[in-house]
Amino acid sequence: MSRERITLFDTTLRDGAQTNGVDFSVADKILIAGLLDELGVDYVEGGYPGANPTDTRFFTEKRTARARFTAFGMTKRAGVSLSNDPGIAALLASQSDAICFVAKTWDHQVRLALGATLEENVEGIRQSVEAAIGAGKEALVDCEHFFDGYKANPAYALACARAAFEAGARWIVLCDTNGGSQPEEIEAIVRAVSEHVPGDHLGIHAHNDTEQAVANSLAAVRGGARQIQGTLNGIGERCGNANLTSIIPTLMLKPLYAGRFETGISEAALTGLTQLSHRFDEIVNRAPNRQAPYVGASAFATKAGIHASAIVKDPSTYEHVRPEQVGNHRRVLVSDQAGRSNLLAELARLGISVEKGDRRLDALLAEVKEREAIGYSYEGADASFELLARRTLGGVPDYFTVESFHVTVERRHNALGEQVSVSEAVVKLIVGGERLLTVAEGNGPVNALDRALRKDLGVYQDVIADLELVDYKVRILNGGTEAVTRVLIESRDDTGESWMTIGVSENVVDASFEALIDSIIYKLVRSGIRSG
């Protein structure tokens, strides 16, 4: 049975640019358009030429090789002729394959926001579409507020959609602009509209204000629409747009859709989805959402002991698709929610072999749970867990002993009379029978301690020379005067690999020191140094 084609229209660079906190440069846009093109979406909407210098510059060249490069803009303004409308002129002059016009389709908004008559607006839609086609471009029309407009005045909303279609627009995109519609409403309205405009000319543009943008997009497909608009990671105005990073795998991996529909995305490209999602977050400088469906770090992470026990027997017990299909991977976490199965899975991943019946596993599990009760959290501190496991199972050499450390923080005036804060750390270690004393300054107590520790580690100095601290996070637990501090440190070496260590204490410097020491010991273990 041949499958129907779903067209994917990406608006990351246009509606995504309307996200609070996102600000693309031309270079960002070029990079992202290339990534979207490689992914295989059918349209890349690049922005709004004429609205700002970035978008105007972006549209001086075609930026995609495969996808239709699409410019966005308003339909002709009321009271201005087409040839005198600078917005239309900028759209027609852009190096785009297609123009997506935003048109008002809610009678109330036409009167209020445009100050135009209902007829003038319909005529503006018609003329704008004809102008795009006359300039050799494909025309699409985003019917703004379509669902709210249809509920208020179905005849007028339909008249706008029909005018766009009759003027030659390839796609009539029904927009849930305010994002308040529910899937049942979307499906019913799209089905009703498809009696007037064929479904293979209908698209959906859903906003996420009730967390239904993905569900609404799929409901529109069930109602007959065959184009879905959305963005990478669901960015967009207010609460965002339909998340293509979720919609694409759902269309491709869920039999309900995959049996009936196909997209332009290949299975190979689908396996790059997790990487693409994270790369995009990096470009826009946002922390990836760990709980994002399919691509989040937690999407295939199992914490509960009972789940882990089943998942090691058969992953499908708690996974709805295979993580590799979207380029993600399975993680079994160790925490106070864990059982022996979590431990065994994590130890196997670390290459530590231990029998299921080994009594030391009970000791390790009890130790993890006791430590978590006082503030440790091992699911985010893989290296500290590995050290704890190796110690319990008998395998970490005593590389060195910390005799003492001492840190001072001094605020003073420098030679220019400016106030500066200087921290100094003194660390006394015994390494290979030799007593070492190191002193270092830093811009804070933890920085000073880190420098002092790594300044001279005797026989191990060469091994830790490429170790660097890349992130430092402090969390105060319990609050109040009884507060306990949890410190997480991320370290890295020249191999490019990074690891997380943890320290917990009532004193932030003490907690930091513990995490720093774990990081150094972990580096020695992973470098294969076997004797202390």
Ligand SMILES: CC(=O)SCCNC(=O)CCNC(=O)[C@H](O)C(C)(C)COP(=O)(O)OP(=O)(O)OC[C@H]1O[C@@H](n2cnc3c(N)ncnc32)[C@H](O)[C@@H]1OP(=O)(O)O
């Ligand atoms: C639902 C959506 O997401 S639509 C996305 C819209 N995107 C953006 O607005 C981002 C980029 N926008 C901009 O840079 C600016 O708003 C511009 C350059 C487009 C226009 O700026 P200005 O000329 O200063 O107008 P302003 O933004 O204040 O108002 C928009 C005008 O367009 C009119 N208008 C709005 N929608 C439409 C439409 N679909 N068709 C025709 N005219 C429209 C409004 O009535 C208003 O006209 P008025 O100035 O006579 O009241």
Ligand SMILES: CC(=O)C(=O)O
């Ligand atoms: C066009 C658009 O972004 C909207 O109506 O939401």
